[in-house]
Amino acid sequence: xxxxxxxxxxxxxxxxxxxxxxxxxxxxxxxxxxxxxxxxxxxxxxxxxxxxxxxxxxxxxxxxxxxxxxxxxxxxxxxxxxxxxxxxxxxxxxxxxxxxxxxxxxxxxxxxxxxxxxxxxxxxxxxxxxxxxxxxxxxxxxxxxxxxxxxxxxxxxxxxxxxxxxxxxxxxxxxxxxxxxxxxxxxxxxxxxxxxxxxxxxxxxxxxxxxxxxxxxxxxxxxxxxxxxxxxxxxxxxxxxxxxxxxxxxxxxxxxxxxxxxxxxxxxxxxxxxxxxxxxxxxxxxxxxxxxxxxxxxxxxxxxxxxxxxxxxxxxxxxxxxxxxxxxxxxxxxxxxxxxxxxxxxxxxxxxxxxxxxxxxxxxxxxxxxxxxxxxxxxxxxxxxxxxxxxxxxxxxxxxxxxxxxxxxxxxxxxxxxxxxxxxxxxxxxxxxxxxxxxxxxxxxxxxxxxxxxxxxxxxxxxxxxxxxxxxxxxxxxxxxxxxxxxxxxxxxxxxxxxxxxxxxxxxxxxxxxxxxxxxxxxxxxxxxxxxxxxxxxxxxxxxxxxxxxxxxxxxxxxxxxxxxxxxxxxxxxxxxxxx
Amino acid sequence: xxxxxxxxxxxxxxxxxxxxxxxxxxxxxxxxxxxxxxxxxxxxxxxxxxxxxxxxxxxxxxxxxxxxxxxxxxxxxxxxxxxxxxxxxxxxxxxxxxxxxxxxxxxxxxxxxxxxxxxxxxxxxxxxxxxxxxxxxxxxxxxxxxxxxxxxxxxxxxxxxxxxxxxxxxxxxxxxxxxxxxxxxxxxxxxxxxxxxxxxxxxxxxxxxxxxxxxxxxxxxxxxxxxxxxxxxxxxxxxxxxxxxxxxxxxxxxxxxxxxxxxxxxxxxxxxxxxxxxxxxxxxxxxxxxxxxxxxxxxxxxxxxxxxxxxx
Numbered sequence: 001x002x003x004x005x006x007x008x009x010x011x012x013x014x015x016x017x018x019x020x021x022x023x024x025x026x027x028x029x030x031x032x033x034x035x036x037x038x039x040x041x042x043x044x045x046x047x048x049x050x051x052x053x054x055x056x057x058x059x060x061x062x063x064x065x066x067x068x069x070x071x072x073x074x075x076x077x078x079x080x081x082x083x084x085x086x087x088x089x090x091x092x093x094x095x096x097x098x099x100x101x102x103x104x105x106x107x108x109x110x111x112x113x114x115x116x117x118x119x120x121x122x123x124x125x126x127x128x129x130x131x132x133x134x135x136x137x138x139x140x141x142x143x144x145x146x147x148x149x150x151x152x153x154x155x156x157x158x159x160x161x162x163x164x165x166x167x168x169x170x171x172x173x174x175x176x177x178x179x180x181x182x183x184x185x186x187x188x189x190x191x192x193x194x195x196x197x198x199x200x201x202x203x204x205x206x207x208x209x210x211x212x213x214x215x216x217x218x219x220x221x222x223x224x225x226x227x228x229x230x231x232x233x234x235x236x237x238x239x240x241x242x243x244x245x246x247x248x249x250x251x252x253x254x255x256x257x258x259x260x261x262x263x264x265x266x267x268x269x270x271x272x273x274x275x276x277x278x279x280x281x282x283x284x285x286x287x288x289x290x291x292x293x294x295x296x297x298x299x300x301x302x303x304x305x306x307x308x309x310x311x312x313x314x315x316x317x318x319x320x321x322x323x324x325x326x327x328x329x330x331x332x333x334x335x336x337x338x339x340x341x342x343x344x345x346x347x348x349x350x351x352x353x354x355x356x357x358x359x360x361x362x363x364x365x366x367x368x369x370x371x372x373x374x375x376x377x378x379x380x381x382x383x384x385x386x387x388x389x390x391x392x393x394x395x396x397x398x399x400x401x402x403x404x405x406x407x408x409x410x411x412x413x414x415x416x417x418x419x420x421x422x423x424x425x426x427x428x429x430x431x432x433x434x435x436x437x438x439x440x441x442x443x444x445x446x447x448x449x450x451x452x453x454x455x456x457x458x459x460x461x462x463x464x465x466x467x468x469x470x471x472x473x474x475x476x477x478x479x480x481x482x483x484x485x486x487x488x489x490x491x492x493x494x495x496x497x498x499x500x501x502x503x504x505x506x507x508x509x510x511x512x513x514x515x516x517x518x519x520x521x522x523x524x525x526x527x528x529x530x531x532x533x534x535x536x537x538x539x540x541x542x543x544x545x546x547x548x549x550x551x552x553x554x555x556x557x558x559x560x561x562x563x564x565x566x567x568x569x570x571x572x573x574x575x576x577x578x579x580x
Numbered sequence: 581x582x583x584x585x586x587x588x589x590x591x592x593x594x595x596x597x598x599x600x601x602x603x604x605x606x607x608x609x610x611x612x613x614x615x616x617x618x619x620x621x622x623x624x625x626x627x628x629x630x631x632x633x634x635x636x637x638x639x640x641x642x643x644x645x646x647x648x649x650x651x652x653x654x655x656x657x658x659x660x661x662x663x664x665x666x667x668x669x670x671x672x673x674x675x676x677x678x679x680x681x682x683x684x685x686x687x688x689x690x691x692x693x694x695x696x697x698x699x700x701x702x703x704x705x706x707x708x709x710x711x712x713x714x715x716x717x718x719x720x721x722x723x724x725x726x727x728x729x730x731x732x733x734x735x736x737x738x739x740x741x742x743x744x745x746x747x748x749x750x751x752x753x754x755x756x757x758x759x760x761x762x763x764x765x766x767x768x769x770x771x772x773x774x775x776x777x778x779x780x781x782x783x784x785x786x787x788x789x790x791x792x793x794x795x796x797x798x799x800x801x802x803x804x805x806x807x808x809x810x811x812x813x814x815x816x817x818x819x820x821x822x823x824x825x826x827x828x829x830x831x832x833x834x835x836x837x838x839x840x841x842x843x844x845x846x847x848x849x850x851x852x853x854x855x856x857x858x859x860x861x862x863x864x865x866x867x868x869x870x871x872x873x874x875x876x877x878x879x880x881x882x883x884x885x886x887x888x889x890x891x892x
Contacts, residue, residue, distance in 0.1 A: 063821075070817045503816040517815065524821035531828045535770035 012089045015064035015518055016057075022519070023052035037122050039152040040115040047112035054105050057097050058489060058533075059526035062496040065090045067521055069500025071514065083497065083571065090493040098486035102455040109452045117322050122151040126161055133165055138172050139408065141165045147317065196226035203235055213259045215239040217293065220263050224270045258284070262293060269301050274308065275403070277301040279410045302407075308430050309403040309413070310351075310377040318348035319355070324447045327354075330469025333434045337362045339469075340435065342376070347441055352378040357402070359431060361421075369421035371431070373402040374414045380437030396436030403429040439464050450478045458482065477544045480556050481537070487560040488536070492529070494567035501571075586660060593655045594668050600650035601676065604643035609636045633683075638778040640680040642771075644673050645803045645827050652807040652823070662808075662881050666871065669807060674800040677781075681792045684785025773831025780838060784856065791856040798860030799834065801867030806830070808874030837862045 027048035036044045068086045129144035145165045148158050194202075203218035219236035222229055243256045265280035281298035288294055323346035331338045338361050342354035357376035361369045381397040402416035416429060423429075446453060446461040453461075458479050465472035539559070543552040612635045648669055655665040769775055781799070784792040806826050810819040826833075836842060837859050846858050853861065 066817055066821075070815070499820065500817060503820045505815050505817065517818065521818060521821055524818065524825045527825045528821075528828045531771050538770050 012061075012064045012068055012086065012093065014515075015060050015067075015522070016053075016093060018515075018518065019056050019060045019522070020049060020053050023056065024049040026052055034116065035119055035123065036115055037119045037152055037155055039154060040119060044112060044115040047108045047115065050105065050108050051112055054097070054101065056522070056526065058492050059522050059529050061090055061094060061097075061489060062492045062529060063518060063522040063525045065493050065496030066500035066503075066525070067514070067518055069497045070504050071500075082501075086497055086500075087493065090497070091490060094489035094493050095486060098489055101485050102482060106452050106454040110448070113322075113452065118151055122148050122155070122158075125151070126157055129161055129165060133161075133168060138165070138169050142169060143313065196222045196229055196232070199225065200229060200232045200235070203232065203239070207235060207239055212239040212242040213255070216243065216259065217263060217266075220266065224267065258288065262291075265301075266293075266297060269297055269304070274301055274305040275405065275410065275413060278305050278405075282410050305405065308401060308427060309405050310353075310401050311407045312375075312404050312412075313407055314348070314351075315353050315375055315377070315404055318346050318351070318353045319344070322346065324444060327444065327447070328469075329435065329440065329443060331434055331467065332469075335363065336368070338434055340433065345444060347444055350379055350437070352437065352440055352444070354378065354400075357400070359400070359433070367420050369424075370419040371402070371416050371421075371423075372419060373416040375404040376416075377401045377404075378433075378435075378437065378440070381432065396434065396439065398433050398435050398437050398440070400431040400433060401429060402431065435468070439468065443468055443470065446475060450481075453478070455479070455482050473544050473549055476549050476553065477540055480540060480544075480553055484536070484556070484560050487564055491563050491567040494564075494571050496525075498567070498570040498573075586664070589658045589660075590664055590668055593651050593659060593665070594672060596654050597647045597651035597669060597672050601643050601647035601672075604646040605636060605639055608639040608643055612639060634782070637680055637684055638782045640676060641777060641781050641799060641803065642774060642830075644676050644800070645806065645830055648673060648803055648807060649823065649827055652810060653820075655807070656811060656881075660881055662874065662878075665807070665881075666804065670801070670804045673804050674797050677796040677800040677803075678793055680781065681785045681796050684782065685789075771828060771831055773829075773833075773835040775831075776838075777831040777834045780834075780859075787856055788854070791854055791860070795856045795860035795863075798862070798864030798867070801871075802834070802863040803830070803867070805867035805870030808870055808878060811874065811878045834859075834863065837866075 024045065027045050030048065031041065031045060034044070034048075065086055069082075125144045125148040129141045129148065132138075132141035132144060142165055145158070145162050148155075149162060152158060199218045199222035203215045203222060206212075206218060207215035216236055216239035219232045219239060222232040223236065226232075243259065261280065262284055265277055265284060268280060269277035278298065278301040281294055281301050284291065284294045285298050323344050325344055326342075327345040328339070328341045330340075339359070341358045343356035345352060345354050347353075354376040355374070357373045359369070359371050360367055378398050378400045381399050402414075404414040406412040418428075442457055442460050442464060445457055446465075458475050461475040462472045462479060464470075465475060540552075540556060543555055546552075547555060609632065613632060651669065652665075655669060659665045781796070784795055806823055809826050810816070810823040813819040813822065838855075842862055843855070843858065846853070846862070851858065851861070
């Protein structure tokens with residue numbers, strides 16, 4: 001029995017379908033050892049199967065074309081009529097696959113990696129939480145279990161451990177403060193928008209009620225807003241006199257001292273010393289957790305602090321995911337070099353986090369500013385104009401916070417060190433750089449494995465790299481490789497068809513036997529194809545090492561064209577013998 | 581198709597083999613030498629000649645395999661008896677690989693006159709003429725004739741060390757590097773195992789003459805043993821794929837024969853011979869086994885249908 005047109009067409013499609021089934025089965029087997037959590041099981045399976053199929057596709061297409069052509073036996077047809085049912089579906093598949101490789105597949109590969117890293121992060125968080133629970137460190141256990149819950153709150157391992165952590169938390173609360181359930185403090189009156197006079201009136205009211213502490217507090221707030229108010233100063237002095245006069249027993253003295261510290265912390269907050277204010281309010285909060293003023297201004301100082309600094313837990317969470325080593329960029333603006341270096345860097349939402357951050361500006365006469373910080377965080381600044389990367393109309397800018405603070409214990413805060421130059425506005429711990437957040441994110445992305453970088457990112461990287469002092473040749477080379485995918489696949493389809501026509505089988509092998517032989521053919525084909533792929537990569541690398549980029553690309557395109565021509569000639573030459 | 585006499589058919593196969601061999605040899609030598617040539621290569625004319633000869637010699641086994649692949653299909657289609665095929669292809673492959681080891685010995689003596697530079701500051705290992713293949717700062721690598729203290733100058737093929745620019749010689753830190761190390765960083769080996777295979781072949785000539793010859797003949801037999809793979813399967817397409825794959829894996833397969841595991845295997849059957857000879861024996865045994873399989877399993881060529889892939 002001969003293989004007919006429709007069978008040839010379906011043989012190509014069936015091979016690809018069987019390839020996907022095999023890829024899915026392989027992914028299923030791999031799943032057991034992948035340690036991917038249940039929530040990501042299905043998407044990971046699909047992503048992995050798609051990645052595997054993409055890797056196998058050249059060999060599958062090649063084998064499918066060769067097999068279909070080798071078994072094609074319809075008599076009385078011209079060579080072109082013999083070729084059409086094999087070549088047309090195979091070329092359509094090749095072009096479809098090339099389009100996917102340029103658009104969707106890198107994203108799928110990246111998604112697969114992110115499922116794996118998130119699963120690993122989830123397991124680490126749970127294991128840390130368990131260790132912290134055993135060590136009696138309930139806050140840490142809560143923090144880690146919260147991270148695990150953010151990734152997957154449906155996993156049974158999380159549920160069980162979370163129950164244990166919550167139980168331990170409740171038990172610890174009962175032990176430290178038996179019989180008292182902490183009530184939420186009443187919301188303090190709003191001070192937002194209040195004037196100095198209103199604060200003074202409020203202080204007067206409290207004075208009359210005999211609440212000298214509140215009277216002193218509000219008189220102080222009135223003075224901060226308007227230091228020239230004599231009435232407020234007098235009222236504050238009187239209230240303080242009453243407080244100190246009545247503080248006969250130790251409890252009153254402690255209360256007075258607490259009040260004084262609270263006022264001092266508030267003054268710090270008003271003077272813009274956010275870190276010191278946050279430290280002072282955190283200390284006060286530990287002593288009097290129910291004090292509504294302390295709660296309110298601690299939060300306010302935290303919010304203000306977050307504008308110039310960042311918190312260690314966010315930094316740690318960001319670095320729990322994937323990070324890159326050794327990031328260095330250089331921008332020249334107005335004749336001044338701006339150089340940024342970090343030993344490790346990661347991206348989290350709208351921020352880039354750096355470890356061992358270093359920034360230097362240098363003019364014609366040498367370095368102007370050189371600052372180092374153990375930790376830093378960068379965020380993009382809106383430029384006001386149309387934000388187009390690398391254009392002159394809207395110069396890009398980013399703000400870098402150089403201070404990292406432990407939210408729970410703000411005494412622990414990292415500080416920048418100015419090796420050369422002095423801090424300029426907006427402050428010692430905040431730098432404004434002429435670098436674009438989006439561009440930096442793209443350049444960071446480009447440090448990923450090449451096969452996981454989307455094509456358009458590569459193109460953007462090619463454009464951005466010179467602006468940021470990076471060598472774009474590797475991106476050019478990868479782009480050249482991507483462009484060659486459709487050509488290589490078409491050449492494989494043609495060569496496979498030619499090989500099939502050359503080594504025809506006279507006897508019908510039987511459909512089952514043929515289907516069983518196809519995987520063997522694909523496997524046998526994959527080894528020389530892999531070697532050919534490596535040889536191509538070698539050639540391209542040599543070209544880019546030896547020639548200027550434009551020349552290398554031109555030679556590569558010439559090589560691809562000649563390869564395609566040779567493949568066409570191979571099929572054509574076999575057509576001459578096909579009549580035999 | 582025009583019917584040719586058996587003699588002409590044989591000559592046609594031999595011609596095809598030599599044509600493929602020459603093409604493969606030229607292309608492979610050019611590919612291997614292209615990197616070093618562009619990487620600030622330098623040296624006088626005799627050394628340039630040795631440089632090319634070195635790369636041409638190490639390309640011999642792979643070129644012979646490619647030639648066998650190219651001529652093997654023609655031999656299957658046109659020859660009446662497979663024995664004649666083995667005689668033609670086998671003799672050519674064995675001659676080329678065996679001859680390569682002899683050629684190497686001819687290159688061992690340095691071109692005259694051998695400069696006698698031995699500055700007081702130089703170490704006893706200082707070397708004289710060189711052909712710099714790559715240069716980075718004061719570090720260089722090249723094909724070098726060495727004159728170790730108290731001995732005659734000899735070719736070490738490849739060495740790396742400090743390049744004394746003003747004195748014009750190379751102080752060698754390390755010798756016997758694989759010759760074909762022009763692979764760009766981050767780029768995988770196109771054919772795994774071939775680099776080591778080539779280096780092994782090049783080093784053969786430096787050892788015992790008989791062992792070198794035995795090893796090269798054994799390797800040639802292994803290469804000839806690839807030919808019947810194309811006929812072992814009923815579907816000729818699988819045979820074609822199998823023989824191409826076997827060629828790609830030839831370097832890795834030869835690597836297994838050079839590994840300690842091969843020595844353990846030989847010890848199992850009580851074979852205690854030097855390493856080079858052992859590689860020759862094992863490679864030759866595998867090649868012969870494949871040829872015997874051909875005679876045992878595949879139909880004779882007399883039943884071969886002309887211009888088709890496999891015998892009926």
